[in-house]
Amino acid sequence: GENVEQHPSTLSVQEGDSAVIKCTYSDSASNYFPWYKQELGKRPQLIIDIRSNVGEKKDQRIAVTLNKTAKHFSLHITETQPEDSAVYFCAASLNDYKLSFGAGTTVTVRA
Amino acid sequence: KAGVTQTPRYLIKTRGQQVTLSCSPISGHRSVSWYQQTPGQGLQFLFEYFSETQRNKGNFPGRFSGRQFSNSRSEMNVSTLELGDSALYLCASSLGGRAAGELFFGEGSRLTVL
Numbered sequence: 001g002e003n004v005e006q007h008p009s010t011l012s013v014q015e016g017d018s019a020v021i022k023c024t025y026s027d028s029a030s031n032y033f034p035w036y037k038q039e040l041g042k043r044p045q046l047i048i049d050i051r052s053n054v055g056e057k058k059d060q061r062i063a064v065t066l067n068k069t070a071k072h073f074s075l076h077i078t079e080t081q082p083e084d085s086a087v088y089f090c091a092a093s094l095n096d097y098k099l100s101f102g103a104g105t106t107v108t109v110r111a
Numbered sequence: 112k113a114g115v116t117q118t119p120r121y122l123i124k125t126r127g128q129q130v131t132l133s134c135s136p137i138s139g140h141r142s143v144s145w146y147q148q149t150p151g152q153g154l155q156f157l158f159e160y161f162s163e164t165q166r167n168k169g170n171f172p173g174r175f176s177g178r179q180f181s182n183s184r185s186e187m188n189v190s191t192l193e194l195g196d197s198a199l200y201l202c203a204s205s206l207g208g209r210a211a212g213e214l215f216f217g218e219g220s221r222l223t224v225l
Contacts, residue, residue: 001170006153032211043201043216044154089153095211097144098167101154 006102
């Protein structure tokens with residue numbers, strides 16, 4: 001089955017700096033890659049997703065890049081704010097609803 | 112519109128018992144997925160139901176089972192509970208089309224096995 005590895009497990013950044021989280025996947029047939037954000041005590045929520053026919057996607061301060069050849073994808077958050085502090089999960093699937101999630105990255109934005 | 116509702120929110124069981132968790136999806140959503148969340152392990156896929164049929168299954172033992180009713184509500188059952196089953200069980204609903212899309216998660220059912 002699909003195996004997704006996520007790094008780093010924790011990330012501390014100064015407010016206003018950028019944060020980058022990287023994930024690798026094992027199944028070259030995977031073609032759907034969402035990112036979920038889970039604030040403390042809350043439910044995970046989708047923040048951005050990308051499909052394999054696209055190399056990059058942006059939504060305001062958030063961007064995701066996908067390198068199919070290397071089988072890795074990354075989340076970039078620019079101009080970080082305190083409300084960006086949360087656990088971020090990457091995931092991969094064969095464009096179905098069986099998502100394989102990474103172990104998560106705890107992001108802390110220091111004021 | 113109402114979000115995904117999971118019941119019960121918290122429960123404590125002892126080893127060997129069984130438990131049933133319930134999930135009511137967003138109105139109009141036909142796909143319901145279940146995930147187990149434990150510290151350091153992220154979210155582990157259990158199974159997904161669409162139109163009362165199990166469409167996808169994860170790598171959990173047969174003690175974990177589920178079902179979906181005609182109104183798309185879903186239940187999952189864990190029999191012969193083990194200490195390692197202690198976790199947050201998250202249900203997620205989606206429209207369920209052919210292509211994967213956004214999952215809308217419930218707040219979860221936190222199970223503690225003593």
